[in-house]
Amino acid sequence: MSTAATPDLSVDLAPDNSRELRLRNPVIAASGCFGYGEEYSGIIDINRLGAFVSKGITPERRAGNPMPRIVESPAGMLNAIGLQNPGIHGFVKKYPPMWARWTVPAIVNISAELVSDYAMMAAILDEQPAVAAIELNVSCPNIARGGYCFGWDPLMSAEVTRAVRAATTLPLIVKLSPGAPNIASVAVAVEEAGADAISLINTLVGMAIDVRARKPLLANHTGGVSGPAIKPIAVRMVYQVAAAVRVPVIGMGGIMGLNDALEFFLAGASAIQVGTGIFVDPGLPIRLIDDLARWLDGEGFSSLDQIVGIANDGFRSGQERPLATWESLGV
Amino acid sequence: MSTAATPDLSVDLAPDNSRELRLRNPVIAASGCFGYGEEYSGIIDINRLGAFVSKGITPERRAGNPMPRIVESPAGMLNAIGLQNPGIHGFVKKYPPMWARWTVPAIVNISAELVSDYAMMAAILDEQPAVAAIELNVSCPNIARGGYCFGWDPLMSAEVTRAVRAATTLPLIVKLSPGAPNIASVAVAVEEAGADAISLINTLVGMAIDVRARKPLLANHTGGVSGPAIKPIAVRMVYQVAAAVRVPVIGMGGIMGLNDALEFFLAGASAIQVGTGIFVDPGLPIRLIDDLARWLDGEGFSSLDQIVGIANDGFRSGQERPLATWESLGV
Amino acid sequence: MAGLVARNARWEGQKDYRLLPVTPSMESTGASREFESQVLSVEPIMGDAVLLTVSAPAAVLSRLKPGQFFNIVTRFPGSWDPLLRRPYSVYRSHHDTSALTFLVRPFGRGSAWLSERLPGEQIGMLGPLGNSFTVSNRAQRLLMIGGGVGVAPLVMLSDEAATNGLDVVFIMGAATEDGLLAASELSNRIEYVVATDDGSRGHRGLATEVLGDYVQWADQIFACGPEPMYRTLRAVVEPLRINRKPGIQVSMERGMACGLGACLGCVVETTRGMIASCVQGPVFDLDEVIL
């Protein structure tokens, strides 16, 4: 911990919000990969984390999907948990009281199918002192629009962001979906709609077939791809979003070590989240904090913000760019 | 080859086209990964392939991108070659005459920024007897629409398909972009616009940062992700497209062995393409033909079409589905 | 970082003393349950399987209970494929040498990797994880039934039961004689009953077929094997039980990611709902499992 002391790792993820979201370091445990925090107590020193994000909470209790819910994929995994959770009402009874005794900021991830449900959950969380911020998961089907995913469309993403913004003064992180064709335009839209910060990426939709059984391996058929396999896509999206918006960006997708984390910071992320990496290596998030401090020190930086976006030409330029070019299409 | 003889591996990729595209087996070398064929002559027996697809051809000659153009990623690679090619005019002088002496069907992959340029190239290829089919790469920026990628939008994909269809009677394969939020709707649109077959997926756009140099590793910044890392995404998209359309589907993305190939066939692909796998293992495509024949035989199938789509509930149902659901979003 | 202090003031006041900070020393002692083991020996057993013996901190051995498992790294360093850890039940624990033995059957990529390790190599461990088999203090007669590598946790359970002077009948089934556990692996205080599909040793047929004779003798039944075996077990035992006695505890096998109850990827459907088998399992009362 002594090593971690030297450079300033603190980060403010809601500079324009009076109920600020200031973290002592930029390493956050990702939603769905850290339960409600207690699961990892005793394994790692949770209070050293910059913050952690809860499993996704929904308006009603959900039993989740039948098994199998997870399967390995090349350098990654597929999951289709089905948002198993006690629902917002069961949730607030149980977890915020426990978190109130911890020093680590707790962020609540919320998912719904209706704009009004998102707003309802935000209003409930607004009154929970132990809730440090809300992470709005827009990778959900908007049943009012035939199920088209909120996160694929700038207008729909902005609509739900605006509704949640109106329902709470809590720091609001909007978590983007990598299914959006033009991720930067969604980012700009949610920024204008009142997001204090933007996190990305959520899982990409994938599938694996059990050749012996001749059917999809997951009971749900499709599942979310996470882990190192998606890292290049995540870094690219963080790079594009960090150039388009001015609010802090929280990057994630396949972070397994310091070099991966640095890729995200250099691309423009002010903080990072670790998900699948925690399953593979529970000690990873704490080690990242120490390794990051040591690296900054060794490279002669006195604070983290000195490296955020330094590999990104257009960082926070917010300038209008063509929707796509050969270059941005990776050709 | 004796083993390969037993079950019927032949596949008709343009059943409704009088200039048919009938392959002796379903294994195709993917565009950009097999040059113009000659590069692999002497390494493998090219004439045993079901077919091969040429490097992407453009209206004008292109020098391609500066170096570095490729970098490894977890269980995959990033490439930003920049469509280095002699242009359609230089191309037709050199390669079709060579191919005319081969027995393996040669498919030409075309890329452009204008609908009219796609049509121009198709018209030129239409007169080349040694060209078996056209693969239309819609993962290109439509400069008439501010650079929005053709392949991300059903209408723009249909427009370019219609124009190419009008310019040639050659079997027409439209190669979809995984950047489309709703890949099935793009597939339905190009099918209606006259595609004989649909191939997918092209690379996903990614990036890698050189932490030492503090800049993107690729000179082009972004590049296309290919290899095993993208297989789950590719299988999912093939599954969704094969349920939505009736034309044959050609699946690709991270195929490295028989089990991978079978995942695509069972998901609904009538044929497969192998790209990155050829770099890693040049003998792979030929081995896949033999292994597939042996497997079908061992499982008691007399022809390949008996397994196409058998893991796909909605195979070729073409039924209208909600744009997305929790299930289809992998949640 | 004034802001931080200000922001957290409310919490600083009432720190949670249940959340003890995890120190590096806890990691080396295994108190955090994440530690590195050294491979001590790898010996062939039951045909293609191996007995993998690794070092483990005393703190780990002292709290280890039969039926618990470890989530083990089965990957080459520097490679992210295959990615996930694999859970393995403890076959036997050695307090004298401060070591653990696992029974690993090469199946896919992870188990193949694990069974090819050499003495001296390091392996990443997370555990002990999960609940355990519970022997009622009123029970004297224990019936074990294992299929394939499923015998692993039953061997540790039998070791302890025999040491505690309980009567144990250990039934094992396999395809052929080679697939069976050698009798020498079990204490001679244990009655070892075997069945093979081809009759090459013991009863010709399934282990569940010889089970009947022992059900009413037993105070408790402990089983570990594939799920189909549990269906048969239930069918065979049900008619012979008198008001749900003897009780039946089974170890359920699920693919896992975290091993800590965080991902909910390993749930078992029970009469109590979807239960994380890595924390409230892998051992379940067969009566509450929905097969």
Added chain:
Amino acid sequence: MAGLVARNARWEGQKDYRLLPVTPSMESTGASREFESQVLSVEPIMGDAVLLTVSAPAAVLSRLKPGQFFNIVTRFPGSWDPLLRRPYSVYRSHHDTSALTFLVRPFGRGSAWLSERLPGEQIGMLGPLGNSFTVSNRAQRLLMIGGGVGVAPLVMLSDEAATNGLDVVFIMGAATEDGLLAASELSNRIEYVVATDDGSRGHRGLATEVLGDYVQWADQIFACGPEPMYRTLRAVVEPLRINRKPGIQVSMERGMACGLGACLGCVVETTRGMIASCVQGPVFDLDEVIL
């Protein structure tokens, strides 16, 4: 498959006899350039590097030329990470024992894997690939200059030149003495000149600094090392050359995927345009390379 026959009738008539079918036998003999090698020995050299000697079919050795390379699988079987093959120049070929030696410096994941192989293990090979150094038949005096592992292809070139009775001066630079090639690795017919950054042996400084004395002596110059070395080489040699003599051949290092000219991922920018260094390289005339 009537349709197929019909469709291909036009072609069947005029089969391409330049496209000979590749038979399995060709693969075992290496005639297809894809084959499996067995590791024969792994010996330390130049500090942290190793000399990796592997078996190779006679057909491969007979057509191998100095400067050519092999695209080698540097991955554990059953794992797809790291994915791509890595190109390695031939350090020495052994016709007597039908073997090849590579000089591998552990750098990242692939080279680390390769340098940790054990005798008896199998390795996937693709090659020989690329063009080669070409010694003009009017040349008697050859000047070699190598940096680090860049000496590899120059050693094979020097072996041949010495055997053919040519005069060879071999200049090598390294950070310290340990990084140098042992003189015993070169024929005693070769004049070996060394430079070390710390002056622990030979000239204190860069290899390119001792170069000047030999430029006008040489009929041809052959270099292999990092690109900055080629810039210095050009700067030093240019003023000393008389109408572009002596000619300078350099081996360019590029990341590669296919190694066969198919992916265009390894191009070198030259006065002739973007050239695939795996087929029309890795050896280029320095005068045409745009650095």
